[in-house]
Amino acid sequence: MFSGQAWRLERFGPPEESVELRQMTWAEPSPGQVLVRVRAAGAGYPDVMMTAGRFPLLGNPPFGLGEEAAGEVVAAPAGSRFAVGERVTGITAFLEGWGGYAEYAYLREESTMRVPAGMTDEEAAGFPIAFRTAYAGLVERAPVEAGQTLLVLGAAGSSGGAALQLGKALGATVIAVAGSQEKLDLCTRFGADHPINHRTEDLPSRIADLTGGRGADVVFDPVGGDTASAALRGIARNGRIVLIGLASGRPVALDAMDLLLRNYSAVGVLATPVSPEAEAAAWGRLAELAGDRRISVPLGRVYDFAEVPRMIAEQSAPGAGKSVVRLP
Ligand SMILES: NC(=O)c1ccc[n+]([C@@H]2O[C@H](COP(=O)([O-])OP(=O)(O)OC[C@H]3O[C@@H](n4cnc5c(N)ncnc54)[C@H](OP(=O)(O)O)[C@@H]3O)[C@@H](O)[C@H]2O)c1
Numbered sequence: 001m002f003s004g005q006a007w008r009l010e011r012f013g014p015p016e017e018s019v020e021l022r023q024m025t026w027a028e029p030s031p032g033q034v035l036v037r038v039r040a041a042g043a044g045y046p047d048v049m050m051t052a053g054r055f056p057l058l059g060n061p062p063f064g065l066g067e068e069a070a071g072e073v074v075a076a077p078a079g080s081r082f083a084v085g086e087r088v089t090g091i092t093a094f095l096e097g098w099g100g101y102a103e104y105a106y107l108r109e110e111s112t113m114r115v116p117a118g119m120t121d122e123e124a125a126g127f128p129i130a131f132r133t134a135y136a137g138l139v140e141r142a143p144v145e146a147g148q149t150l151l152v153l154g155a156a157g158s159s160g161g162a163a164l165q166l167g168k169a170l171g172a173t174v175i176a177v178a179g180s181q182e183k184l185d186l187c188t189r190f191g192a193d194h195p196i197n198h199r200t201e202d203l204p205s206r207i208a209d210l211t212g213g214r215g216a217d218v219v220f221d222p223v224g225g226d227t228a229s230a231a232l233r234g235i236a237r238n239g240r241i242v243l244i245g246l247a248s249g250r251p252v253a254l255d256a257m258d259l260l261l262r263n264y265s266a267v268g269v270l271a272t273p274v275s276p277e278a279e280a281a282a283w284g285r286l287a288e289l290a291g292d293r294r295i296s297v298p299l300g301r302v303y304d305f306a307e308v309p310r311m312i313a314e315q316s317a318p319g320a321g322k323s324v325v326r327l328p
Pocket of ligand 1: 043044045046049129133154155156157158159160177178179180183222223243244245246247248249269270271272315316317318
């Protein structure tokens with residue numbers, strides 16, 4: 001039995017009024033899980049959705065928050081791939097109510113990897129959800145081929161920042177769309193070929209200029225709303241829009257006749273495990289790319305453990321890069 005503190009959602013509402021620190025105990029992990037002493041945990045827009053009661057996969061509070069965490073294994077069931085003391089990062093048991101903004105966290109074993117040498121705790125904590133989501137979108141569901149043009153919305157954010165780098169690693173030309181010069185500078189540092197500011201530039205005409213009128217082969221969309229609608233006007237024939245999320249507050253509006261007349265597809269992505277083989281392949285490939293430093297977490301603000309409620313509130317207007325919580 002392990003005991004420590006955990007941030008939990010006690011009721012839906014503004015994070016400062018609804019997220020509270022609780023003393024908890026963690027029993028030995030069940031088969032398929034490992035228990036880690038958390039060093040850092042990754043944050044993102046889903047935290048906003050969870051506290052507001054708008055996250056589709058969770059019921060009513062109380063439950064623990066934090067979808068991903070990095071730390072050392074402190075307990076593993078017999079037969080586990082992982083041993084006590086190993087440094088790992090992975091997706092928490094948040095869907096069962098146990099999150100990563102805590103001193104200890106259960107990680108789903110099949111969605112956990114050893115931290116590659118050279119990766120810091122903060123980078124490791126920000127890796128799993130974003131890169132597993134990008135992999136699901138760009139490798140499993142709408143494979144991007146070398147030489148194709150990938151347009152990434154929210155490209156200085158969590159899943160967008162991962163998609164930008166995975167797209168480059170797959171050999172695509174990447175158009176990165178973000179909402180400030182600071183965010184576009186970050187995209188350029190992480191390999192974007194063509195940064196576009198959706199607040200000051202006309203997205204469809206810029207895409208047309210950059211692609212010689214062809215359009216983008218794949219649009220990766222964690223943002224939705226008007227920005228995604230504008231990007232969709234620049235999609236190529238036979239193109240695919242990869243539906244990831246709705247950080248703008250609403251999903252992109254799709255029009256079946258438009259899909260038909262302009263010959264493109266919409267591909268929904270939910271990055272949850274489909275089979276042990278697929279998970280092993282995905283995490284193996286991601287660990288290899290991270291070990292070679294071909295993909296890395298575009299770290300943004302690092303918050304203290306005490307700042308979790310404020311951190312969640314700030315995910316409604318996030319700065320550049322991936323937000324992470326650091327434990328003492
Ligand atoms: N399908 C899946 O399996 C899966 C997995 C992970 C996440 N998601 C979903 O993907 C979405 C994005 O998550 P994320 O963690 O990538 O988010 P994030 O890191 O916060 O990035 C979202 C980006 O969206 C843009 N944005 C536009 N309007 C916004 C608003 N009102 N509030 C916040 N951001 C806004 C921002 O970019 P600019 O300022 O540059 O416009 C921001 O960088 C969420 O809906 C999440 O649930 C889905």
